[in-house]
């Protein structure tokens with residue numbers, strides 16, 4: 001081995017040691033992993049591979065010697081029996097009035113009718129799903145992605161109000177949901193014992209860091225608390241939330257004592273204000289009020305839209321604000337060509353997060369708020385939303401020019417334009433702009449799309465600049481650049497092999513993820529899922545792009561999305577790209593599940609006003625049993641469900657000789 005090789009390996013081992021330590025810290029102490037578990041494992045594997053191969057080059061106190069760096073973050077994965085949904089947010093009285101109206105409209109009940117809601121403070125902790133079988137705690141899982149979490153049962157065994165055995169009268173099987181948190185005073189105590197570098201930013205981070213400690217002795221030494229707030233799957237059906245809460249008491253599980261039941265949104269809002277005012281007196285952090293329908297039977301009818309239940313909402317306290325100086329304003333060109341002005345700020349700590357950039361949204365906003373470089377501004381950050389500049393607090397003493405919208409794209413120099421009724425400025429060069437191309441590739445490999453591990457922004461840029469990739473299909477021929485990539489700084493034999501493996505693994509993909517990965521405007525996760533379900537395979541998708549009537553007949557896909565699909569396919573290069581991609585990828589067709597129901601795999605159309613349920617609920621019910629909802633009647637329609645005051649669609653059904661059903665018949669058949 002040459003001296004150069006030895007140095008290269010030594011350097012890599014040093015680098016790996018630093019990386020592993022850094023990520024261990026972010027994962028265990030901060031509970032803010034910067035990379036995925038898989039990426040982390042890769043570093044560890046590479047490290048031990050090199051250590052084994054070159055034992056004489058192994059560094060002292062490397063990751064494998066470090067006990068604190070017990071690197072394998074292995075908690076058992078647990079699939080939740082019913083998904084752990086997340087709540088939609090509201091911010092004012094209007095929002096919750098609308099929420100209440102939406103619930104009633106969906107349930108097809110009069111707006112004056114009263115529905116009881118249970119309200120509780122929204123604790124800023126971590127959700128936990130306790131599963132009891134025959135009264136015995138069998139798992140305690142973190143929320144994870146809502147479907148699969150990690151079992152931290154060992155780590156919560158010292159929490160007093162999580163009994164290992166339920167007392168008396170329990171269902172055979174039940175999922176109990178609640179929040180794990182640290183009180184403010186306990187948080188202070190823990191932090192005072194940690195050295196400066198390891199202190200937690202806030203109680204939530206401390207709770208998370210404690211809960212997901214691999215060394216469960218540390219978890220158990222931290223005084224975590226638990227309060228239950230909901231029920232997942234249960235073998236016994238509860239009729240009301242308050243009935244479930246009474247049972248909790250019997251089983252020995254605590255819920256929040258602060259609770260309020262009302263059907264009146266104004267009284268609920270008063271309660272919210274009261275809680276907000278007394279917030280500082282509580283010994284735990286809260287960030288809003290949770291409002292949930294008391295009637296569990298109605299909850300089930302309401303179901304969910306995407307990841308949000310229709311029957312609950314979080315009324316959030318206002319966002320955290322701070323003031324700082326704008327040091328510069330840059331333009332960012334996004335995946336769809338949108339040009340966003342971004343304020344570069346003097347870094348500031350906002351609720352435990354260091355903020356140095358904030359969006360200025362668009363140029364109209366800059367003008368309206370009269371924002372210039374050097375101004376002192378108020379910024380805010382609400383939840384996971386990107387920080388934004390709210391208003392100018394003090395104008396800069398220097399006279400700098402007002403930022404005006406660029407006539408040319410700051411990246412590719414092409415013309416910029418604004419669409420009718422849109423405030424956003426865009427670069428016209430959709431398929432040639434460097435910024436757009438790069439962000440399209442980044443989108444393609446991202447987590448929700450192809451999910452190629454170890455392929456991030458940096459790698460995309462590097463490979464693009466070196467012309468190893470010019471479009472997303474080139475990702476699948478990267479193998480041919482093996483020696484060139486391995487010779488790049490930060491790359492080696494193993495990291496290249498890992499990348500190729502990740503690329504191979506990404507090739508099996510579901511149709512909805514594939515459609516999403518194309519990055520077509522307005523085609524996000526929800527629309528991709530709808531399109532995949534309706535069109536079933538990629539050929540149908542391409543065919544449909546040429547037929548407006550097919551696309552416009554898909555329930556839930558709006559005209560903007562339809563136009564975007566047509567625009568995408570009107571560009572010849574995209575068709576060629578799709579053809580190339582379908583050669584490399586194994587795109588799974590969406591198969592309709594065989595559900596034992598009359599309407600499974602049937603094409604149905606609703607027309608007229610339904611009496612007992614809303615149109616939305618009828619559609620939701622039909623989709624759940626595998627029916628396809630069409631918006632117009634054609635020869636392919638199997639059934640037309642006719643409500644009151646039905647018009648042209650009923651006539652057309654008659655003309656074409658299509659079976660019609662009344663609302664009662666529909667309900668009878670769907671419920672049997």
Ligand SMILES: [Zn+2]
Nearest residue numbers: 409412427433
């Ligand atoms: Zn451009």
